[in-house]
Amino acid sequence: MKILFYDTKSYDKLSFQKGLPDFPQIEIDYLEPDLGPRTAALAKGFDAVCAFVSSNVGSETLRILHEEGVGLVLLRCAGFNNVDLEAARQHGITVMRVPGYSPEAVAEHAIALALACNRRLYKSYNKVRENDFSLSGLIGSNFYQKTAGIIGTGKIGAAMCRICNGFGMKVIAYDVYRNESLNGFVKYVSLDELLEQSDLISLHCPLMDNTYHMINIDTIKKMKDGVIFVNTSRGALVKTDDLIEGIRLHKFAGVGLDVYEEETPNVFEDRSDEILEHSVTARLLSFPNVMITSHQGFFTKEALAAITETTLRNALDFQQGKSSLNEVK
Numbered sequence: 001m002k003i004l005f006y007d008t009k010s011y012d013k014l015s016f017q018k019g020l021p022d023f024p025q026i027e028i029d030y031l032e033p034d035l036g037p038r039t040a041a042l043a044k045g046f047d048a049v050c051a052f053v054s055s056n057v058g059s060e061t062l063r064i065l066h067e068e069g070v071g072l073v074l075l076r077c078a079g080f081n082n083v084d085l086e087a088a089r090q091h092g093i094t095v096m097r098v099p100g101y102s103p104e105a106v107a108e109h110a111i112a113l114a115l116a117c118n119r120r121l122y123k124s125y126n127k128v129r130e131n132d133f134s135l136s137g138l139i140g141s142n143f144y145q146k147t148a149g150i151i152g153t154g155k156i157g158a159a160m161c162r163i164c165n166g167f168g169m170k171v172i173a174y175d176v177y178r179n180e181s182l183n184g185f186v187k188y189v190s191l192d193e194l195l196e197q198s199d200l201i202s203l204h205c206p207l208m209d210n211t212y213h214m215i216n217i218d219t220i221k222k223m224k225d226g227v228i229f230v231n232t233s234r235g236a237l238v239k240t241d242d243l244i245e246g247i248r249l250h251k252f253a254g255v256g257l258d259v260y261e262e263e264t265p266n267v268f269e270d271r272s273d274e275i276l277e278h279s280v281t282a283r284l285l286s287f288p289n290v291m292i293t294s295h296q297g298f299f300t301k302e303a304l305a306a307i308t309e310t311t312l313r314n315a316l317d318f319q320q321g322k323s324s325l326n327e328v329k
Contacts, residue, residue, distance in 0.1 A: 001027070001048060005031065006031050006049060015304040015305065015307070018308070019308040029046070035049060040060075040065050048072035049072075050311065055082060057095075062084060072315065073093060073094070073095045075095065075096065096314040098311060102302045103156040106159075110232045114254075116254075120137065123288065143164075143167045145168060145169070146170070147171075147172060148161075148169040148170070151205055157175070164200070165185050175205070201228070212236055213236065215229075215237060215239065235260040240260065240261045240284065243255070256292075262281045
């Protein structure tokens with residue numbers, strides 16, 4: 001099987017090349033450009049393409065892939081809202097993803113953001129670099145015996161629940177489906193109850209029609225004053241203009257974001273001063289109690305190895321005609 005790998009970063013190539021010897025049936029060519037209508041025709045002669053959550057796998061892209069003989073789209077990520085699944089079905093293209101890869105990696109990054117916001121680590125770091133060792137503006141709060149509200153208790157959310165429990169926090173959660181592995185130390189409540197009771201709120205749910213902009217000015221106003229808010233899931237779970245309004249209303253002690261609505265592979269690259277001036281992400285960065293990282297929650301050696309293994313296994317299963325739970329239908 002020949003795979004064309006789009007949006008290749010150095011760490012992607014290193015990880016997949018390391019994993020390929022275990023899959024001698026598979027060959028990979030690597031491209032720097034991302035997958036989209038303008039680049040889809042480059043897949044002529046390949047059996048499959050490998051894409052990321054930022055790739056444009058819409059109807060036009062899929063039409064071109066079909067015309068070029070591609071029968072498989074391999075997503076090296078869990079999210080698939082960037083794929084037109086109906087168009088994929090119409091063209092007979094199978095879509096497969098990586099539903100879980102080191103959930104602890106993302107959960108650990110979420111708690112790192114929460115701790116950094118709570119203890120003002122970014123501000124402290126910059127003060128000390130300027131030889132200012134004063135404690136002014138650095139006061140935080142104990143997480144111990146506070147309430148952590150986890151929205152979404154899949155693999156990553158469950159890992160976050162366990163971490164918060166280890167901190168001695170009371171853990172409450174909201175999810176459509178209950179995770180039985182959390183019985184005994186997590187109490188499921190309504191979304192409104194979670195918003196009203198939590199000192200720390202962390203999002204760990206997929207982006208779907210019913211979760212789009214679930215954090216908006218109405219839900220923000222239901223939160224405690226001085227709450228720590230963290231999002232390591234998908235940017236569009238949060239209506240950014242409303243988040244900014246909530247920050248201006250002094251609703252948050254701190255906001256930690258690893259994802260954002262304007263997210264692209266290079267969100268600020270080659271953008272004019274005028275565009276940046278009106279960018280909501282740039283506006284968020286202007287607030288002293290907001291910490292933003294570059295979608296690095298998944299970025300550990302263990303997670304990259306798991307992504308490689310599952311993606312290549314997906315390709316092999318497809319080639320051998322095996323059914324897989326990783327197929328997106």
